[in-house]
Amino acid sequence: MxxxxxxxxxxxxxxxxxxxxxxxxxxxxxxxxxxxxxxxxxxxxxxxxxxHTGARSLRSGKTNNVGVVLSEKLTYSFENPQARAFLTGIAEACLDTDSGLVLLPNGGRSQPNSPAKADLERIRGAQVDGYVLWTTVSDDPMLDVVIGTGKPVCIQGGPVVPGAAMIGIDDSAAALAVGQVGLRQSTKPAVISFPRNRDRVVEIVHGPDPADATFPVTAARLAGFRRAVVDAGFKWESTPVAFAGSNASPEGADAARRIVGADALLCCSDDLALGALDVVGPLDGCDGVAITGWDDSDAARAAGLTTVAQSLFDQGCDAARWVLGSLDRIPESPWSVQVRSSTRPARPH
Missing domain, CATH: 1.10.260.40 (lambda repressor-like DNA-binding domains)
Incomplete structure (x- = not known):
């Protein structure tokens, strides 16, 4: 040879x-x-x-790779449309900067000798120049690991932690805005929510404290929904909130079956909302159940779902560019409420 x-x-x-x-x-x-x-x-x-790229990396201290850490199973990045959009944005930034993308799963468990311990060591030892994180719980041990490397870290949706940047929209303000639309002419509102914490317990809780949720996106959206409910004249402590085990349409369908008598469902995602829509059926004028979603997916547009629009593609792209050093600061992420036929019209003045 x-x-x-x-x-x-x-x-x-x-x-x-x-x-x-x-x-x-x-x-x-x-x-x-x-x-x-x-x-x-x-x-x-x-x-x-x-x-030789390895030798060149040793000399420069740069690998030209960005590590992407998921708080879900690795398959989630291919199955979930929002995660796919975010990853596509990261890939676009890597293409623009001639960089590689390294997917790093983080199962979220922390017991000794569990797969999560191996995940943490894999994340710590990854040959990358920085990390982009999909939103995770505020007590995730992985946060200390990535920040401890001293490399740039950007988290989509939070949590906000020292040593890391965050990219995302004002979830609380967006939840208030879409909630106000969803509660038009409602008499009995309810919420279908993301999991509260890493345990992902499926349950219905009346008037939960948003601050109890360790997923920051869950906490922020619940805070916005709570304000919308109270501003509409309802008592939050009497409002049922169905916590789903994951962000998936079957979970939304199951939650809709367990909520009795609601005429408005404020959902934390399009997938949960579309699952609920399969159960309750479309709104007929002002009759039936009004439903709102989140993320303005292709399926949401096709179903006429009122939802919050944001570009996870742009957020992924900007997060990766910042981590790789081609952006000096993280830009503001815009959002809007897209009003469609799944909610009741405003009362005429």
Missing amino acids: HPRPTMADVAAAAGVSTMSVSYTYNQPTRVSDATRTRVLAAAERLGYTGP
């Missing part, structure tokens, strides 16, 4: 210095066209494919 040709071999064959070969591959504007042509021709003859 012939040894892999080296940069020095190419330099000798081309009749140039080793530095000229290095510049040809790493800083091509620093060599003449003639030198670059000789170097590449010699490299082709010798079967030299360029500098």
Whole structure:
């Protein structure tokens, strides 16, 4: 087996210095066209494919990789449309910056000898220049791990922790806005929520304290929904909140079956809302159950679902660019309420 040709071999064959070969591959504007042509021709003859990326990383301290940490099973990134949009944005940023993307699962459990312990070690040892995190619980041990590396960290949706940046919208304000639309002409509101914490207990709780949720997105959206409910003249402590075990349509359907008598369902996601819609059916004018969702997915638009629109693609792109150093600051993420046929019209003045 012939040894892999080296940069020095190419330099000798081309009749140039080793530095000229290095510049040809790493800083091509620093060599003449003639030198670059000789170097590449010699490299082709010798079967030299360029500098070894591992060695180059050791010299520069950069890997040109961004680590993406999920708080769900790895398959979630392919199954969930919102996670797919976020990851697509990250991939776009990696393409623009000639960087790689490393997916790192984080099962969320922390018992000794569990898969999560292996996940944490995998995350800590990942050869990446920084981390982009999908939203997680505020007590996730993974947060200490990534921040402890000293590398840039950006979290979609929170939590807000020292040593990390956050990207996302004002979930509480958006929940209030969409809640006000969803509660038009309602007499008995209810909420279908994301899980409260890592235990993901499926239950109905009347008037839960949003601050008890360790998923920050859950806490913020519940706070906004609570204000919408109270502003509409209802008592939050009498309002049923169905906590789902995951963000999936079957969970929304199951929650809708367990909530009795509600005529308005404020849902934390389009998937949960679409599952509920399958159970209660579409609104007929002002009759039936009004439903709101979140994220303005293709399926939500097709179903006529009133929802909160945000671009998770743009958030993923901006998060990765910031981590990789091509953005100086994280821009504000816009949102809007898209009003459609799943909610009642406003009363005429």
